[in-house]
Amino acid sequence: MYAKECENTTSTIKDYIKRLYYNCATSSCKTFHCSVQRLVKGSHLTSLRYLHGNLSEIYPWFNFLIFKLSKGSKASTTGNFFVRHDDRHMADDNENYIIYFDRNFQTTWESLKSHNFSLILKIGKEFYIDHYFGNSTMKKTDEYFIGFATENNVLCDENTAVDNRECDNVGKSNTLLPRSLYILILFLSCLRSYILFSFF
Numbered sequence: 001m002y003a004k005e006c007e008n009t010t011s012t013i014k015d016y017i018k019r020l021y022y023n024c025a026t027s028s029c030k031t032f033h034c035s036v037q038r039l040v041k042g043s044h045l046t047s048l049r050y051l052h053g054n055l056s057e058i059y060p061w062f063n064f065l066i067f068k069l070s071k072g073s074k075a076s077t078t079g080n081f082f083v084r085h086d087d088r089h090m091a092d093d094n095e096n097y098i099i100y101f102d103r104n105f106q107t108t109w110e111s112l113k114s115h116n117f118s119l120i121l122k123i124g125k126e127f128y129i130d131h132y133f134g135n136s137t138m139k140k141t142d143e144y145f146i147g148f149a150t151e152n153n154v155l156c157d158e159n160t161a162v163d164n165r166e167c168d169n170v171g172k173s174n175t176l177l178p179r180s181l182y183i184l185i186l187f188l189s190c191l192r193s194y195i196l197f198s199f200f
Contacts, residue, residue, distance in 0.1 A: 032084075063135075065100075069097050079120045082154070100156065104151075108136070121146075
């Protein structure tokens, strides 16, 4: 009896966390550009790995593909794996071009039968400087980066998400609030379960 009740409670917590995860992700799409602008202006980004680590900490629901391009670069994405891109982040006269999508998915350079979705990024070779993808991989050719995935992204894709790029206020970002709220609610949920079952 208690095992079944515990299972139901755990399932309810998981469902709630999934909904919270999705809500935090979709709401952060609107403020992503300005938050990254604040991050770039407010810190000395020593490397793309460092930027990737900061973004992953602030946005634990996203995966990131980050490129360093020379000023005046042009990049375009095609394919049936939906992503969202963010640009115009200048650092040392170079531009950080960021692609982001659901953290549950990763791109890989391998094209297997199970990989039904593809992402193709075209960058002029005269503009490309460097990149960092974390745990994701892509195949690099002369002017293209090509990656594959088993499932499609539904968080913040170019077709559905609307973001705000008017960054008038360069104060402290409130981006960390959803993540703090996530941790607090998770803690309270676990505490509630502990109290509930400690009486039996």
